[in-house]
Amino acid sequence: MKFGFIGAGNMVSAIVKGMTANGYDGKNIFITSKTVTSAAKLAEACGANSCQTAGEVIAASDVVVLGVKPHILAEILPGLQADFAAKKPLVVSIAAGKTLAYLAENLPKDMPIVRVMPNINAKIGASTTGICHNDAVTAEQLEAVKAVFATIGSVAEIPENHFGIFSVIGGASVAFAYMYMDALARAALKAGMPKKQALEIAAETVKGSAEMVLKSGEAPWSLVDQVCSPGGTTIEGVTTLQAKGFEAAVVAAFDAVLEKDKKIGRGEV
Numbered sequence: 001m002k003f004g005f006i007g008a009g010n011m012v013s014a015i016v017k018g019m020t021a022n023g024y025d026g027k028n029i030f031i032t033s034k035t036v037t038s039a040a041k042l043a044e045a046c047g048a049n050s051c052q053t054a055g056e057v058i059a060a061s062d063v064v065v066l067g068v069k070p071h072i073l074a075e076i077l078p079g080l081q082a083d084f085a086a087k088k089p090l091v092v093s094i095a096a097g098k099t100l101a102y103l104a105e106n107l108p109k110d111m112p113i114v115r116v117m118p119n120i121n122a123k124i125g126a127s128t129t130g131i132c133h134n135d136a137v138t139a140e141q142l143e144a145v146k147a148v149f150a151t152i153g154s155v156a157e158i159p160e161n162h163f164g165i166f167s168v169i170g171g172a173s174v175a176f177a178y179m180y181m182d183a184l185a186r187a188a189l190k191a192g193m194p195k196k197q198a199l200e201i202a203a204e205t206v207k208g209s210a211e212m213v214l215k216s217g218e219a220p221w222s223l224v225d226q227v228c229s230p231g232g233t234t235i236e237g238v239t240t241l242q243a244k245g246f247e248a249a250v251v252a253a254f255d256a257v258l259e260k261d262k263k264i265g266r267g268e269v
């Protein structure tokens, strides 16, 4: 099977590197980008092929990944209709907000389309990737896409009506987690610990806490209660986070990301 990528930025680089590090032959991968320089660089790093145009990528591929920013799709898809109609590849979009219906409207009739939301932890094989598809996708095609994204982490099918929600907690919220760890490390720096050491400790603590939530089966608040000794230190921090609006800030951030995802979906931005 031959794989094409239109766009060669952060996400596509992580995907192509994941694929070629996990048994996919770069010779079967075709990449293009706006300036072509980034595609050429990525192709060279992975033993893949760089192409001058998206049309060339489509002509060479059984699966074409749309890896450009969402608003660029409206710019490029009209000019690629004939290429898609001639080859009829499986189309995979990783664009935030862009629905299967939008993609179907902007591609030739009856194309098999898969919508995917990975996250940037893909760079270390730790993405939490969500996936949904239209009725034209065969079981074999779906397995092929799942196998590609399994090279960059875990893959779960998510119904499209929950895809926006998934995009917030699976795709965007990694940035919130990075911010939380940095804030902890910065506070430790303020108290006198070297930042690098503090960041490592904060990250290890978050990693352990994530495993605890996943493996213990206990509700997070039950775990919080187990950390808070009566009259102890932790409860001071927990009540301060509550007083400063920690949960409200997280919920507001979630709502803001979801709203932007919907605006992109409606074509308003």
Ligand SMILES: NC(=O)C1=CN([C@@H]2O[C@H](COP(=O)(O)OP(=O)(O)OC[C@H]3O[C@@H](n4cnc5c(N)ncnc54)[C@H](O)[C@@H]3O)[C@@H](O)[C@H]2O)C=CC1
Pocket (backbone or CB within 6 Å): 006, 007, 008, 009, 010, 011, 012, 032, 033, 034, 035, 038, 054, 067, 068, 069, 070, 072, 075, 076, 094, 095, 096, 117, 118, 119, 120, 171
């Ligand atoms: N960065 C992330 O954490 C995630 C990004 N995504 C989605 O992935 C997509 C790409 O995002 P990034 O990789 O972050 O963006 P990026 O800005 O790093 O890469 C965009 C790529 O598109 C190429 N491009 C722009 N115009 C083009 C054109 N007319 N023809 C061909 N190539 C063109 C650029 O050359 C560049 O290689 C977006 O749709 C985004 O919603 C999805 C999940 C996570």
Ligand SMILES: O=C(O)[C@@H]1CCC=N1
Pocket (backbone or CB within 6 Å): 096, 167, 171, 172
């Ligand atoms: O910020 C964005 O638009 C993309 C989608 C999810 C993560 N990054």
